[in-house]
Amino acid sequence: MALSNAIEIRNVVKRFPGPGGASDAAVVAVDHVSLEIRDGEFFSLLGPSGCGKTTTLRMIAGFEHPTEGEILIHGRPMGLTPPYQRNTNMVFQNYALFPHMTVGRNVAFGLQMKKVSKDAIERRVQEALAMVRLPDFGPRRPNQLSGGQQQRIALARALVNRPELLLLDEPLGALDLKLRKEMQIELKNLQKEVGITFIYVTHDQEEALTMSDRIAVMHQGKVLQVGSPTGIYERPNCRFVADFIGETNFLSGVVDGQDGDVVTVLAGDGLPIIVEAEGSYARGTQVTVAVRPEKIRLLPNPLKGSQNSFPCQVDQVVYVGTDTRFLVRLPGDIALTVRAQNVISTPDPSGYYSEGGGPVHAIWPSDAGRLLTD
Amino acid sequence: MTDASTTRQNNSLLAAIRRRPGLGVLALIFPSLFWLVVFFFLPLVIVFVYSFLKRGPYGQIVWEFNLQNYARFFDPLYLRVFARSFKIAGITTAVCFLLGYPMAYWMATRPPRWRNTLLLLLMIPFWTNFLVRTYAWILILRDSGLVNNALLGLGLISEPLPLFGNDLAIVIGLVYGWFPDMVLPCYAAIERLDFSLVEAAQDLYANELRAFARVIFPLTLPGVVAGSILVFIPSLGAYVTPDLLGGARSVMIGNVIQSQFLSVRDYPFGSAFSFVLMAMMLVATLLYFRVGGRTL
Numbered sequence: 001m002a003l004s005n006a007i008e009i010r011n012v013v014k015r016f017p018g019p020g021g022a023s024d025a026a027v028v029a030v031d032h033v034s035l036e037i038r039d040g041e042f043f044s045l046l047g048p049s050g051c052g053k054t055t056t057l058r059m060i061a062g063f064e065h066p067t068e069g070e071i072l073i074h075g076r077p078m079g080l081t082p083p084y085q086r087n088t089n090m091v092f093q094n095y096a097l098f099p100h101m102t103v104g105r106n107v108a109f110g111l112q113m114k115k116v117s118k119d120a121i122e123r124r125v126q127e128a129l130a131m132v133r134l135p136d137f138g139p140r141r142p143n144q145l146s147g148g149q150q151q152r153i154a155l156a157r158a159l160v161n162r163p164e165l166l167l168l169d170e171p172l173g174a175l176d177l178k179l180r181k182e183m184q185i186e187l188k189n190l191q192k193e194v195g196i197t198f199i200y201v202t203h204d205q206e207e208a209l210t211m212s213d214r215i216a217v218m219h220q221g222k223v224l225q226v227g228s229p230t231g232i233y234e235r236p237n238c239r240f241v242a243d244f245i246g247e248t249n250f251l252s253g254v255v256d257g258q259d260g261d262v263v264t265v266l267a268g269d270g271l272p273i274i275v276e277a278e279g280s281y282a283r284g285t286q287v288t289v290a291v292r293p294e295k296i297r298l299l300p301n302p303l304k305g306s307q308n309s310f311p312c313q314v315d316q317v318v319y320v321g322t323d324t325r326f327l328v329r330l331p332g333d334i335a336l337t338v339r340a341q342n343v344i345s346t347p348d349p350s351g352y353y354s355e356g357g358g359p360v361h362a363i364w365p366s367d368a369g370r371l372l373t374d
Numbered sequence: 375m376t377d378a379s380t381t382r383q384n385n386s387l388l389a390a391i392r393r394r395p396g397l398g399v400l401a402l403i404f405p406s407l408f409w410l411v412v413f414f415f416l417p418l419v420i421v422f423v424y425s426f427l428k429r430g431p432y433g434q435i436v437w438e439f440n441l442q443n444y445a446r447f448f449d450p451l452y453l454r455v456f457a458r459s460f461k462i463a464g465i466t467t468a469v470c471f472l473l474g475y476p477m478a479y480w481m482a483t484r485p486p487r488w489r490n491t492l493l494l495l496l497m498i499p500f501w502t503n504f505l506v507r508t509y510a511w512i513l514i515l516r517d518s519g520l521v522n523n524a525l526l527g528l529g530l531i532s533e534p535l536p537l538f539g540n541d542l543a544i545v546i547g548l549v550y551g552w553f554p555d556m557v558l559p560c561y562a563a564i565e566r567l568d569f570s571l572v573e574a575a576q577d578l579y580a581n582e583l584r585a586f587a588r589v590i591f592p593l594t595l596p597g598v599v600a601g602s603i604l605v606f607i608p609s610l611g612a613y614v615t616p617d618l619l620g621g622a623r624s625v626m627i628g629n630v631i632q633s634q635f636l637s638v639r640d641y642p643f644g645s646a647f648s649f650v651l652m653a654m655m656l657v658a659t660l661l662y663f664r665v666g667g668r669t670l
């Protein structure tokens with residue numbers, strides 16, 4: 001399939017009247033957002049509570065209309081088109097199954113409204129129920145289903161219409177952790193199977209990383225970064241993204257010099273940190289080096305070469321099952337978190353890596369850090 | 375010492391209740407049960423017994439069992455009264471629904487801080503005595519009343535409109551009187567409605583009208599059923615409104631019962647008539663619940 005755009009969001013702003021009515025300052029829920037989402041893509045909107053994810057999704061569905069800018073679905077500007085004339089379907093966070101209808105009639109609803117023939121409705125409802133692996137659930141009532149089953153029926157009710165776009169607003173939010181992980185994989189497989197563009201709203205970074213082809217990270221109504229899961233995780237473009245996705249050490253300092261794509265930053269009271277970066281940075285620029293805790297190793301001896309290698313003191317050792325977390329202190333009182341996988345079954349907290357032990361060296365390569373200017 | 379003994383007494387009471395949980399329930403419902411028996415059930419029994427007795431020449435009760443009172447009900451005169459009462463009550467209920475449901479919908483979809491004010495505004499007129507409010511309608515509807523005077527004065531009509539002393543006046547009075555009883559249950563049902571279901575319907579290609587017919591209305595039907603019963607039952611048994619607003623020919627069941635008890639002093643026939651009315655209300659209510667219950 002050609003890489004056409006399923007959806008294009010052009011400079012969209014959404015303002016809501018403030019809580020005190022028209023006289024009050026407006027709430028800017030979505031602030032100049034532009035996005036292009038490709039056909040067949042699993043695209044996630046990720047961000048903390050209140051960042052405008054739901055509002056963006058509701059504008060695509062047609063429940064809200066942009067204050068400024070426009071939204072195009074397969075090249076057609078949507079304008080004020082009402083939801084029932086858009087070929088999109090939404091899976092609501094609380095599922096919104098009709099309690100007065102059986103599961104079968106819930107799933108059939110959209111097809112009935114589109115005036116599909118009775119035979120075809122029956123067949124497609126059966127197919128949809130089989131697809132979500134609940135083939136015999138047609139005669140049940142929504143209140144006779146578990147949360148996970150309701151979730152699947154909501155999915156079937158949307159997918160049975162073969163929409164151009166499926167919009168999902170935190171569809172797994174109400175499920176327990178184990179079921180959520182199962183459903184993540186199931187949803188991802190289903191999306192590959194039907195080939196429909198999914199726009200998926202979540203505030204769970206792990207969920208977004210697991211399922212998405214691409215992710216847009218939102219904060220305070222703005223899109224900060226759009227990219228693949230690795231792109232977002234490995235190459236965050238600002239402090240907020242680096243902090244929101246996973247765990248990060250931030251080492252602030254000033255640029256001391258640049259040699260090709262390797263920049264030296266003086267952190268704290270002059271600790272020279274080397275980091276690879278695109279672009280050029282003037283000496284004296286205020287910057288932050290972001291380093292993921294799992295990219296730092298603790299070794300008994302220093303290492304030379306294109307590595308950062310600093311003696312440090314272990315303040316705390318925390319065993320967290322899969323990993324052990326070390327809180328260490330670099331010269332100049334710079335705190336650093338280090339994560340090491342527990343490869344050996346019984347981690348020995350004595351010796352070098354025990355609290356107050358040492359000397360230990362914190363080591364990471366220059367391409368493990370990320371130079372941020374905000 | 376006394377403290378200790380009362381405590382022990384309480385303990386033994388509690389222990390007794392613990393041994394037989396039925397006792398505890400009985401203790402809890404006794405006051406309301408007593409009330410129901412004395413003020414509701416006993417009078418009902420008396421009326422029921424009366425309905426099988428005979429009226430003496432001076433209006434006294436003659437203790438002689440017979441079914442004459444119930445047979446008299448099939449007199450075409452009384453059947454017509456029943457038919458008219460059902461028609462008036464039915465029209466009243468329908469008008470209350472047609473006016474009340476949209477109003478309830480509008481109120482329930484205002485911002486929450488407005489809703490209580492609106493409910494209060496709806497209720498305020500009903501703090502005035504029912505009789506006074508019904509009298510006010512006489513002043514509005516009669517030939518020389520507000521409406522006719524205004525229309526005559528504007529030259530829109532040359533003869534007063536027949537607004538008073540007929541079934542129309544009764545329906546107006548009853549609709550006015552029982553309007554909140556329709557609005558409140560509908561309002562409660564609509565306010566409880568999860569509007570994300572309406573959005574889900576619209577998302578599934580239902581336009582506003584179909585979203586209403588397939589989702590909003592079916593889900594708020596219990597409120598409509600409750601409101602209809604609350605309007606229909608008192609309208610069917612109404613007697614003040616037809617007495618004041620209806621003409622000599624607009625007699626309803628309530629007026630027949632009233633006159634049997636107060637002017638004709640035929641207690642047995644009045645009792646029988648009351649019982650037939652109650653039986654019909656019961657049947658109507660059960661039917662309505664079944665219809666309402668099935669679609670839910």
Ligand SMILES: Nc1ncnc2c1ncn2[C@@H]1O[C@H](COP(=O)(O)OP(=O)(O)OP(=O)(O)O)[C@@H](O)[C@H]1O
Nearest residue numbers: 016017027029048049050051052053054055056203
């Ligand atoms: N109908 C509305 N009227 C006024 N303000 C609104 C309305 N809907 C959303 N907002 C505001 O817009 C902002 C974004 O809301 P939105 O629901 O899009 O956030 P979200 O990212 O989905 O958050 P969450 O993860 O908590 O669901 C919030 O500050 C919210 O208070």
Ligand SMILES: [Mg+2]
Nearest residue numbers: 053054055169
């Ligand atoms: Mg949301």
